[in-house]
Amino acid sequence: MRFGIVVFPGTWSDRDCAHAVQLAGAEPVPLWHADRDLKGSDVVVLPGGFAYGDYLRTGAIARFAPVMEAVREHARSGGLVWGICNGFQILCEAGLLPGALLRNSSLQFRCQPTWLRVETTATPFLADCTPGQTLRVPISHGEGRFFADAPTLAQLNDQGRVALRYSEKDGRLSPDANPNGSLQNIAGILNEGGNVLGMMPHPERACEELLGSTDGLQLFNSVIRRLAARAG
Amino acid sequence: MVSLKPVVNDPQGLVVTEALHSLGYPEVGATRVGKFISLDLEEADPETARRRVDEMCRRLLCNGVIEDYRFELRPARSEP
Numbered sequence: 001m002r003f004g005i006v007v008f009p010g011t012w013s014d015r016d017c018a019h020a021v022q023l024a025g026a027e028p029v030p031l032w033h034a035d036r037d038l039k040g041s042d043v044v045v046l047p048g049g050f051a052y053g054d055y056l057r058t059g060a061i062a063r064f065a066p067v068m069e070a071v072r073e074h075a076r077s078g079g080l081v082w083g084i085c086n087g088f089q090i091l092c093e094a095g096l097l098p099g100a101l102l103r104n105s106s107l108q109f110r111c112q113p114t115w116l117r118v119e120t121t122a123t124p125f126l127a128d129c130t131p132g133q134t135l136r137v138p139i140s141h142g143e144g145r146f147f148a149d150a151p152t153l154a155q156l157n158d159q160g161r162v163a164l165r166y167s168e169k170d171g172r173l174s175p176d177a178n179p180n181g182s183l184q185n186i187a188g189i190l191n192e193g194g195n196v197l198g199m200m201p202h203p204e205r206a207c208e209e210l211l212g213s214t215d216g217l218q219l220f221n222s223v224i225r226r227l228a229a230r231a232g
Numbered sequence: 233m234v235s236l237k238p239v240v241n242d243p244q245g246l247v248v249t250e251a252l253h254s255l256g257y258p259e260v261g262a263t264r265v266g267k268f269i270s271l272d273l274e275e276a277d278p279e280t281a282r283r284r285v286d287e288m289c290r291r292l293l294c295n296g297v298i299e300d301y302r303f304e305l306r307p308a309r310s311e312p
Contacts, residue, residue, distance in 0.1 A: 057295055064292075093295065100297040102236075105243050147240060147298055181241070 001026040001224050004041025006071070006087075008033040008062050013048035013085065013204065020204035021045075024220035033065040042227050043080040044071050046087025048140065048202060058101060058143050059090035068094055080124060080223060081196045085141055088188070088198030097189055097198045098156070099148035101141075105181025109142040113212065114179055114201055116187050117167035120160045123194035124226035128218050134171050135164075136213035137201040139179055139187075144200040146182035146189075156189055164188035164199055234294045234301045235266030269293055272308065281305055 003021040005028050007014045018028035029039050033051075038044055051062035062068070068090075075081045075096055083091040091097045104110060116137055118129040129135070148156065156162050165185040166177045178185045180200070188199030203216030236242050245263040252260045271288075275281040285303055294301040 056293070060292065060295070092297075098297075100295055102240065102298060103243060105241065107243050107247065149239070149297070181243075 001227055002029045002039075002041045002043075003027065004029045004031045004038045004044045006031045006033065006044065006046050006067055008049070008051035008065060010051045010053055011047055011049035011086070013202065016202070016204045017045050017047045017084070020207045020216065020220055023207050024217060024224055026220070026224050031067060033062070033067050035067045036070055038067075038070050038074055041074075043082060043223055044074055046071070046081070046083040046090050047204070048085030048087065051086055051090060054086070054089075054143075057093065058086065059093035062086075062090045063094040072096065075191070075196050078193060078195050080227070082125065082223075083196075083198040084202060084204065085139075085144075085200055088200055089143065091196065091198045096196055097191055098152045099146055099189065101143050101200070102145040102147050103143050104141070104145055104179070109140075110144075110179045111138070111140040112179065113138045114187070115167050115169050115171075115177065116164040116201060117171045117173070119162045119165055120190070122160060123163065123190050123197060124223055125190075125197045125219055126163060126222055127226050128222035132171055134167060134169060135203075135206075135215040135218065137203050137206045137216050138213075139201045140205075141180070141200055144180040144182065146180075146186040146200075148183065153183060156186075157184075159192065161190040161192070161194075162186055162188075163190050163197055164201070233266055233268060233303070234289075234299050235264055237298060237300055240298050278305055 005014050005017050021028040089101045092100050116135045118133045164187040166187050167173050168177050173185050203219045206213040206216030244265040249263040289301045
C-alpha cells in the first residue's frame with residue numbers, strides 16, 4: 001500500500017505524514033512538486049506547510065505545480081486524495097474541493113488540540129469510525145476559517161459531504177469549540193465521490209500515545225483497510 | 233485592488249476600525265483590508281492589456297470564492 005506524499009517548496013509536515021503511514025503499516029512514497037507522475041501511489045497526501053511561501057494566498061501558487069495535474073487525474077479516476085492543513089487549502093484553490101480557507105477570526109496562529117466530530121463514515125477516510133464519534137486531533141494554522149457561499153454550504157450538508165466538525169469532547173457543537181471561526185464548525189469536507197478529503201487538523205500528529213492521542217491513526221487505518229478490501 | 237467580498241467576514245478590518253476609534257476617529261464605520269497589486273505590462277494595445285489583466289485576475293490574482301477585484305490601466309512613461 002503506497003501513500004504518495006507531495007513535497008512543495010515550503011511543505012513541512014511530510015515527514016510526520018510518512019512516519020504516521022509507517023506506523024499504520026504502509027509505505028510512504030516521497031513525491032516532488034515537479035514530478036509528473038505519482039509513482040504508483042494508491043493514495044496521495046498533500047501535507048501541511050506553507051507551499052511556495054503561501055504567497056498571494058494559501059495554496060494559490062501550489063495549485064499550478066506540475067504534480068497537481070497528476071493529482072487531479074488521480075482524483076478524477078476515483079483515487080484517494082487527502083489534503084491536510086495546507087493541503088486542504090491547495091485542494092480548494094485547485095477547485096478539487098469547494099470553498100476557501102480564510103485568516104482565523106482570532107487573527108492568531110492556533111496550535112492546539114481540538115475535538116472533531118465524525119459527520120459521515122461514507123468515505124474510505126472515516127470508514128473505521130462511527131458517526132458522531134469524537135477524535136482528539138491537533139490543529140496548527142493561521143488560515144483555517146472555512147468559508148463557502150450559502151448554496152455551496154447547503155449542498156455540502158445535503159450531500160453528506162461535511163466530514164468533520166470542531167466540537168466539544170461529547171460531540172456538542174459550540175462557538176468555543178470552533179478554533180478559527182469556520183462556518184458551521186466545519187473542519188473537513190469531501191468531494192462528491194467521497195474520494196477527496198480536505199481537513200485542517202493534523203491526524204498525522206495524533207498517532208502516538210507520547211503525543212497525547214492515537215485517534216489520528218484511525219484515519220490512516222481506515223484508508224489502508226478500505227484500499228486492501230478494494231484490491232481484493 | 234483585490235478585496236474580500238462583502239459577505240465574507242474581515243476580522244482584520246474590524247480590528248483596524250477599533251484601532252481608529254481608539255485614536256479618536258469615531259466617524260469610521262466599516263473597514264475592509266484588501267491587497268494592492270501593481271503590474272508592469274509590455275503591451276501597446278489597451279484592449280488587449282485589459283483582457284489579459286482580467287484573465288490574470290480570474291486565474292491567479294483573485295480567488296472568486298472569497299474575493300472581488302477591480303483594476304485600472306495607466307500608460308507607462310514613454311522611453312526617451
